[in-house]
Amino acid sequence: MRLYRNLVFASVDALNEIFNEEKQADKVLKGTLKRDKRWGARDRGFIAETVYDIVRWKRLYAEIADVKAPYSRQDLFRIFAVWATLRGIEIPADWKQFEPIPTRRIKGKFDELSKIRKFRESIPDWLDELGEKALGKQWDKELAALNQQAPVVLRANALRTTPKDLRNNLADLEIDTTLVDGHPDAVQLVERKNVFTTPIFKEGHFEVQDASSQKVAHFLDVKPGMRVVDTCAGAGGKTLHLAALMENKGQIIALDIYEGKLKELKRRAKRARAHNIEPRVIDSTKVFKKLYGTADRVLIDAPCSGLGTIKRSPDIKWKLEESFLEKVMRRQAQLLESYSKILKPGGKMVYATCSILPRENQEQVRNFLATPEGADFTLVKDEKVSPAKSGYDGFYMALLEKKKEEKK
Numbered sequence: 001m002r003l004y005r006n007l008v009f010a011s012v013d014a015l016n017e018i019f020n021e022e023k024q025a026d027k028v029l030k031g032t033l034k035r036d037k038r039w040g041a042r043d044r045g046f047i048a049e050t051v052y053d054i055v056r057w058k059r060l061y062a063e064i065a066d067v068k069a070p071y072s073r074q075d076l077f078r079i080f081a082v083w084a085t086l087r088g089i090e091i092p093a094d095w096k097q098f099e100p101i102p103t104r105r106i107k108g109k110f111d112e113l114s115k116i117r118k119f120r121e122s123i124p125d126w127l128d129e130l131g132e133k134a135l136g137k138q139w140d141k142e143l144a145a146l147n148q149q150a151p152v153v154l155r156a157n158a159l160r161t162t163p164k165d166l167r168n169n170l171a172d173l174e175i176d177t178t179l180v181d182g183h184p185d186a187v188q189l190v191e192r193k194n195v196f197t198t199p200i201f202k203e204g205h206f207e208v209q210d211a212s213s214q215k216v217a218h219f220l221d222v223k224p225g226m227r228v229v230d231t232c233a234g235a236g237g238k239t240l241h242l243a244a245l246m247e248n249k250g251q252i253i254a255l256d257i258y259e260g261k262l263k264e265l266k267r268r269a270k271r272a273r274a275h276n277i278e279p280r281v282i283d284s285t286k287v288f289k290k291l292y293g294t295a296d297r298v299l300i301d302a303p304c305s306g307l308g309t310i311k312r313s314p315d316i317k318w319k320l321e322e323s324f325l326e327k328v329m330r331r332q333a334q335l336l337e338s339y340s341k342i343l344k345p346g347g348k349m350v351y352a353t354c355s356i357l358p359r360e361n362q363e364q365v366r367n368f369l370a371t372p373e374g375a376d377f378t379l380v381k382d383e384k385v386s387p388a389k390s391g392y393d394g395f396y397m398a399l400l401e402k403k404k405e406e407k408k
């Protein structure tokens, strides 16, 4: 592979923003990729993949490069040189930004550090210890899976198309896909491609949504005509899926505390031709309290550590803090307590996270069932989706049913 100076510099600039300015990798890349209109799909692919790769392996590469945060520009070039060397890519000898590359030393250090999990899997000490404590031997496998790049999975929007027609339309655009076993709406790209520029995306035929995430709306067992409250709707990944499963019939009230996210949901709903969604921003407790006792179905797609999505967002490894984890778990318990009241007696609720930590998942549900609010509920079923076993994001979902008769 030949390296191009402007693409390498753009990658290093992006890494500087992510590592030194604490910015989110996907947002930084969005900005970086807009920088030069002449860049084609390959150039953009190079920047995106290189940056994500280096973010994913930051600890390992920084250790091999012998640099410490905060990284100077020189340090970032050294890290880049490690990335290139380990991939067998030669850096032109006349590029002044790079010192002479000690290829043998880099490879030797890689072999040596690969024997130690926290370097091999490139993970902070605290998170490695926490994962091992929570999952035991399985942590090894989950961690290795979380460091694999995520496949691109689309959800065919049943309001506009079918997986079969979607695949044919994409094939016409020379985009090869496969179906995904056990995921009735999913279509997976054989090779990474930018699908957002296709006319069928603009016409709402699909959304990009991880296969595990696509399980959640099915889990809620919705029917056309129901009244559903999606309490943590965000930009609506699952709300749109619910609208499709409900064939646009009935009502979905989409709540979130951020207006900006709900605005994005509205835009996406319009594109998807989903007409039964009513976004409502939670600007006071009144917004959800007046819904108490009214819904056939409630979805709590709770804020979480996001540990199950490291495949797609490797910077979570570096941004997550233990104090945030504690805070978000308290929030999850509060949301279960208050949003469960939105259900009618006999209604069903799904609690879901994109985490693999039992404390955010089954333990959270078990604790809820032991509270006075939880006493009205029974656990129908739950599913822990393992990144190692599925190859997709890590997820948890629990289906709970509210008893028919309210307790006196």
Ligand SMILES: C[S@@+](CC[C@H](N)C(=O)[O-])C[C@H]1O[C@@H](n2cnc3c(N)ncnc32)[C@H](O)[C@@H]1O
Pocket: 231, 232, 233, 234, 235, 236, 237, 238, 239, 255, 256, 257, 258, 261, 282, 301, 302, 303, 304, 335
């Ligand atoms: C896991 S994300 C939801 C993702 C979304 N359901 C989807 O499928 O695209 C959790 C969401 O909960 C929202 N949130 C955080 N605290 C909340 C609260 N107290 N009430 C409602 N939503 C909240 C966040 O803004 C975030 O959008």
